[in-house]
Amino acid sequence: MKNKYETIFNKLVQLIQKGQYTAGQTLPSEHDLCSQFNTSRETIRKALNLLSQNGYIQKVRGKGSVVLDRNKFKFPVSGLTSFKELADQMGQEFRTNVHELTLVKGAEDVCRQLNCEKNTLLWRLVRSREISGERIILDKDYIREDLIPSLTKEEAERSLYDYIERDLGLEISFAKKEIVVEAVTEEDEAFLDLNGHQQVVVIRSYVYLSDTTAFQFTESRHRPDKFQFVDFARRNKV
Amino acid sequence: MKNKYETIFNKLVQLIQKGQYTAGQTLPSEHDLCSQFNTSRETIRKALNLLSQNGYIQKVRGKGSVVLDRNKFKFPVSGLTSFKELADQMGQEFRTNVHELTLVKGAEDVCRQLNCEKNTLLWRLVRSREISGERIILDKDYIREDLIPSLTKEEAERSLYDYIERDLGLEISFAKKEIVVEAVTEEDEAFLDLNGHQQVVVIRSYVYLSDTTAFQFTESRHRPDKFQFVDFARRNKV
DNA sequence: GAGTGGTCTAGACCACAAG
DNA sequence: TTGTGGTCTAGACCACTCA
Secondary structure (H helix, E strand, C coil): CCHHHHHHHHHHHHHHHHHCCCCCCEECCCCHHHHHHHCCCCHHHHHHHHEEEEEECCEECCCCCCCCCCCHHHHCCCCCHHHHHHHHHHHHEEEEEEEEEEECCHHHHHHHCCCCCCCEEEEEEEEEEECCCCCEEEEEEECCCCCCCCCHHHHHHHHHHHHHHHHHHCCEEEEEEEEEEEEECHHHHHCCCCCCCCEEEEEEEEEECCCCCCEEEEEEEEEECCCCEEEECCCCCC | CCCHHHHHHHHHHHHHHCCCCCCCCCCCHHHHHHHHCCCCHHHHHHHHHHHHHCCCEEEEEECCEEEHHHHHHHCCCCCCHHHHHHHHHCCCCEEEEEEEEEEEEECHHCCCCHCCCCCEEEEEEEEEEEECEEEEEEEEEEEEECCCCCCCHHHHCCHHHHHHHHHHHCCEEEEEEEEEEEEHHHHHHHCCCCCCCEEHHEEEEEEEEECCCEEEEEEEECCCCHHEEEEEECCCCC
């Protein structure tokens, strides 16, 4: 809540969620919003761009900012949504089991992805995720020890992102994700309730800090019947 | 090539691809770019935001715009990439087979998604996609006939997006995609080379025009061993 | 302290939609 | 014709990085 435009964005999200503006209506014009929030038009436009990027509105030239039916879009997962955020959003009961938290010397392929020397010390963190009593997801994380020197089972059980961003003050900047389908491994069979499934959906993520260093590689393995990915794509406009 | 900032964006992309600026280097400062392109700083910043959104650079406060190693990110599929664009990008040989192009009365579920009355006339288009001689992808499209009155097999074999955007002048604005894994259907078995796979990866897309009307629903069914999805996510900044 | 990007302002002109 | 959003300008001040 520092930036003016983020503050305005948050305020408008609240209003939309409260039903002040409903789907199909238009928001007040940019000119009006300037008066309401006592600010310049470019600042209002930044706030509206955030709304647009998050699927709240669609801007139509000559008409205005049309409020979208966000229920149709459920939740935009594209982005850096963590398991905790996701489970919170869906109102599901969930549990995290930490199976392994060790320091290992990074294998060649992992280190290449993390842009560090072979044999750099890495945290290896293996967690299974339980929703409604079933172990659905197996998360394997590799994290650079030189960047995150201390890491405990308790922090891993809560949320890694919370710990890294809130407690350590590191800023996560962007991530690349890759989704493929692969055959199950022994690890999958050991830690997941597979219900006879032979394949899992694998999401590999590379997470980067705001100084462009890669610091984490995650492999998230999902039972296919419980996997869903939602992406909300826009055409480029700035 | 109308907008100044898009022109500058395209120019900078060219320079990066030609190796004028390589990974790890920084671009000239925003101030310098203002002089070079004889424009204002906000305009330069819009061009740089496009570069950032497309994974070419990362901006670091106090330092500059760092050029990223885009090979590491291959191609960002998140967005409205069509099969043709994708195949072009990957330099693969591909072929499209049109199996069905008919006018049908929309079933209830499809019409609800397309935000139109039940029994509205819809084009039903079924295509399989062949890469290196294997039929890997089955695309099923439902398109509102009132918006796209004429549609021929030839257009469907080329690129639907080309036809809609270039020939009809309609502007595609945004899309929602959902990815799930499902059991194979009889249609899959008829039109795909499944190689014994029992499940397919299903991408359901809802495509919207710039006036917020939904006009297309697509179900894209992929053989799991050939499926890959790459997503490039950023933190919100405007 | 000099240089970088991040935010913000108060204008301007344009393209487009709708009455 | 009026009102809308889209683009663009020429400044300003701030926060951050690095020598």
